[in-house]
Amino acid sequence: MNNNKCVFLDRDGVLIKDIGYLKNPEDIIILPGSLEALKDLKSAGYLLIIVTNQAGVAKGFFSMDDLAAVHEKLLKIYENNGIKIDDLYFCPHHDRGTVEPYNIKCSCRKPSAGMVLKGAEKFDIDIAKSFMVGDKDSDIMLAKxxxxxxxxxxxxxxxxxxxxxPDFYVSDLKEAAKIILHNQNK
Ligand SMILES: [Mg+2]
Ligand SMILES: [Zn+2]
Structure with a gap:
């Protein structure tokens, strides 16, 4: 059991430009080198799972429908580039939010492990062979x-x-992928 390896990916600042509470699909900006990095990881046998905090829902900055439209466009971009994202989990919650029923303290908001545990169970993932790539301390804490x-x-x-x-400091996803692929060949 636990045969699969996975790279868990934060969304904003890792895959796409972090513009803060992204609401419109048209505002998606794919970060340089990230498509190539995803392809390389996939070719090496890693599952790709996005785990993203989207408290903008709980805070009323955008709706679940807005978020769904953004994710549909993002996955379409990947599909058009021959990249299959295995799953995408988001946390719409925030305990100081104003929009019900999302204004709660949940177990999926990073640094809580909820989204990673969900993916690990669904895909039979060996956590010890898997990675988290993020750009916030909450991403590192999630990994820990x-x-x-x-x-x-x-x-x-x-x-x-x-x-x-963190285990590694890098400048972008491309560098992270390079290190992952280099180390697995040892
Ligand atoms: Mg981020
Ligand atoms: Zn949550």
């Missing part, structure tokens, strides 16, 4: 909370607590 090895994409957008140490 679930047993994944972590990549932190350096950025100027979010404050980084230096006591929260």
């Amino acid at each position: 909370n679930s047993g994944l090895k972590s990549f932190y994409i350096k950025n100027d957008m979010y404050e980084h607590d230096e006591s929260i140490i």
Whole structure:
């Protein structure tokens, strides 16, 4: 059992440009090198699962329908490029949100491990052979909370607590993929 390996991917700042509470599919900007990185990981046998906090739903910045439209467009872009994303999980919750029923404290909002556990169970994933790539401390903490090895994409957008140490610091997904593929051939 637990035969599959997976790269769990944060969405904003890893796959697409983080413009803050992305609402319109037209505003999706694929980050440079990310399509190639996803293809390379897939070819090497990694499952690809997106795990993204989207508290904009709970906060009333966009609706579940808006979010669904964004994800439909994103997956279409991948499909058009020959990339199959195995699953996409999002957390629409926030305990200080205003929109019911999403204004709750949940077990899926990163750094909680809910979304990773869900994927791991569904796809029979060996966590010890799997990775998380993110650009926030909550992504690193998610990795620690679930047993994944972590990549932190350096950025100027979010404050980084230096006591929260990832397994690797990288500049983008492409560099993370390179390290993953290099290490597995050892
Ligand atoms: Mg992010
Ligand atoms: Zn949640």
